[in-house]
Amino acid sequence: MDGIHDMGGQDGWGTVTIEPDEQVFASEWEGRAFAMGAMSMGLSGTNLDAFRHALERLHPLDYLGDGYYGRWLASAELLLVDSGVIPEGAVDARAQNMLGNEVLEPVEPSGAKPEYERNGNGSLRAIDAVHRFAVGDRVRAKDLHRRGHHRMPAYVRGHVGTVTATRPAAVLPDSTAHFIREDAQHVYTVAFASTDLWGSDAESSTLNIDLFESYMEAVS
Amino acid sequence: MTAQPHSGGRASAPIRTEALEALLTEKGLVNAGALDGLINRFVNDVGPMNGARVVARAWVDADFRERLLDDGTAAVGEFGFSGPQGEHIVVVPNDDKQHNVVVCTLCSCYPWPLLGLPPDWYKDPAYRSRIVREPRLVLSEMGLDLEDDINITVWDSSAENR
Structure with a gap:
């Protein structure tokens, strides 16, 4: 899809900022969002490509709003909802309850894990097909x-x-x-x-x- | 797969993170120890020091340098560096005629086993958008002034090669 994620060649983003004393995770929540993002693929029965697509499916304001690990958090939630691991709205409801606003939490997930066949781990595969192109073409x-x-x-x-x-x-x-x-x-x-x-x-x-x-x- | 509406008015990311962890913990799908283990791995065990060890070896060991340039995946495997985001490693040398620079314009793919998680500047939309179009200017702004006669090659890691 053509979206906010396809940034190559865009104008208007300003200069690159380098933080000299940068920590791997600027805040504790970023580390936990990273870890849950990494685990969300297995928990939802999906894969790395579906996770990348989930990043792209976020509204552009959400893609940018909470930075890189904000995207990971939102994408983890999206895959887990799609696959019926957690109900839609469950994270929002729990967050409101944590903030002291008493709300009912949804209990019935509506999604389902995808059914498809994987022929190996990771993304690389050995295939027999002849190369259609060669170096120099x-x-x-x-x-x-x-x-x-x-x-x-x-x-x-x-x-x-x-x-x-x-x-x-x-x-x-x-x-x-x-x-x-x-x-x-x-x-x-x-x-x-x-x-x-x-x-x-x-x-x-x-x-x-x-x-x-x-x-x-x-x-x- | 449907695109998502803007989620205006939601709780902050730290609260939503806590909420998601609580939901998954209650279902027995994650536990704090497993999350801590993954976090600690990337905070303490894996980072740019891995890549630095590989480069330092190549400086002093010509045979290793040759193996590294010929089959990066196998050569870094000699150090035990492998795993997600390191399925196929391609190593290219800089010299006085050629400078290489890497980006992932579409997300922020990075060779995790060699360099850890990407630093903020690598994920910065300014870097992702501009380095493919005006690499000499961007590198200069970042503090690296290259002579005009040095060729710049930008590698956009759009597939699973790192």
Whole structure:
């Protein structure tokens, strides 16, 4: 989906701030949100791609509002509600009760854990399919506009680059995030010239990005 | 999967965190010790010191450096560094002609086993948005001024390679 998460090339975010004495977690709640976020995938019977998609599904104001671990907390809640581990509204109701506002807590979850087959742990898979592309090939990043989860930033779509490496095959996030099936595909690193992406006045640099085979088409 | 409405008016993130932990604890799905264990691992045991050990070894051991550049996953595995967000490690060298810089524009993917959890600047929308478009300027603002004749390659880690 095209959303707030796809930040590459956006203007208006200002300068990068470096905190010299940064702690891993700035506040205690961030550590606990991280830990529950990490565990939420297993508890909800989902996966890493579904978790990333949950981040993207948050309203843009919620995506930004409580920072990185605020996103993790909200995404953990979303997956746990989707999968019927906790009822919708349960976190809000419990939070209100903790604040001393007596409210009824929902008890019946409505969701259900997804049913789908995984063929291994993690995301990498060994596959027999022949590589459609080779190092040195000129390829175009397809101009896809998928409404669900995918991993191709808008800023490369439609542009032509050069394959510079083949990487291990991996499950296609577009499929696993939606519990359809494991569509393991070859993955390639593709190099783009900055001037092709950002115009002739752009800073000179090379952009390398990893693309799944179905994101790419040959350029004759 | 449906997009979510804006959750205006909700309790603060710290309270909602406490609420979620209470709900999951009551169901027997998490316990404080398990959460503490995961938190402690990333606060105390895993962090940039892991990656620093790998780089220092490459400085003094030419054979290791070659293995590291040839198969990063196996080479860092010699240190026992593996696990989530480290399934496939690619190592690229900087020299006086080439500088590499890594970003995840779509979320904030990071090589956890080697560097721990990402620092704030790596997750900062300013970094995620700008480093792919004007890396020389952003690096300069961050305190690294590169000579004009050094090529910059930006790696957007959009799949599972780190």
